[in-house]
Amino acid sequence: MRTVRASWRSHALGVAAVAALLATAACDSGGADDARPSAAPTVPSTPSAAATPTAPAPSASPSPTATAAGTSSGPGTVACNDNDLSIATSVWRQDSGQHLLITATNFTDKACTLYHYPYVGFGAAIDGPIDAMGSAPKAIATIGPKEKAYAGLFLYRGSERTIAVEAVSIGYQDRALNSNKESSMLDVALSKEIGFLNVGTNARVTYWNRDLRAVEDLLFRSGNN
Incomplete structure (x- = not known):
């Protein structure tokens, strides 16, 4: 036992x-499971300096859309010339023949700028260029393909002697005011419905403008008539 x-x-x-x-x-075994950390809820982290968008550092070079002269230097600011434009002339139906409208159309596939005002003469009859009238518009007349810009001519006062002319001579400026003044101007035949113009000694031309109404306001409301 x-x-x-x-x-x-x-x-x-x-x-x-x-x-x-x-x-x-x-x-x-249970103790190990209890000691193992559970998945903690995700908390959004603070963006790092690399991920935070910052403003670009200022450049020492001028902006591509501004120059010291205050005109645009971006694409399309090459000065227009005879090879870029077709020129048409017209008059207003109820006008007394004291004014002429010049319409410039860009027939190329690139933009160009009509700076300041056109140089205007009247063939061999009257030497040019004639003086400008009014003040420069706030925006320069940059025209793209098939776009237009306008300049108006005041030809004579009602009481002064005039000369009959059959052609208008036109030249174009570059960025600088009064540039290309020594370049030859190209004669532009008047439209058939015009035939000829009467031009006095005080003929003047407006600045180029893409706004036709602005040109008309200057011509007909400036007290030149």
Whole structure:
């Protein structure tokens, strides 16, 4: 009986030891799971300096759309010349013949600028260029393909002597005022419906303008008639 009791006791101790080991293993496994950090909620991070948009540093060179003269230097500011333009002349139906409209149309595929006012003469009859009238418009007359710009001529006062002319001579300026003044002007035949013009000694021309109404206002409301 002593042997049997010892065997049972040994068996009981063995079972208890196994159970203790299993419990210890389970506790160790659960403890590891509890100690492992869970996925934390995502918090937006503060933008880094590299990701934050910043204003470009100021350039030492002038802006591509401005010059010291205050005119645009971007695409399309090359001065127009005879090779870029078709010129038409016309008069107003109810006018007394004291005014002439010059319409310049760009027939190329690139923009160009009609700077200041046209140089105007009247063939061999009257030397040019005649003086400008009015003030320069706020915007320069840059015209793209098929676009138009206008200049108006005041030809004579009602009481002064005139000379009949059959052609108008036109020249073009560059960026600088009064540039190309020594260049020869090209004669432009008058439209058939005009025939000839009466020109006095005080003939003047407006600045180029893309706004026809502005040219008309200057011609007919300036007190020249």
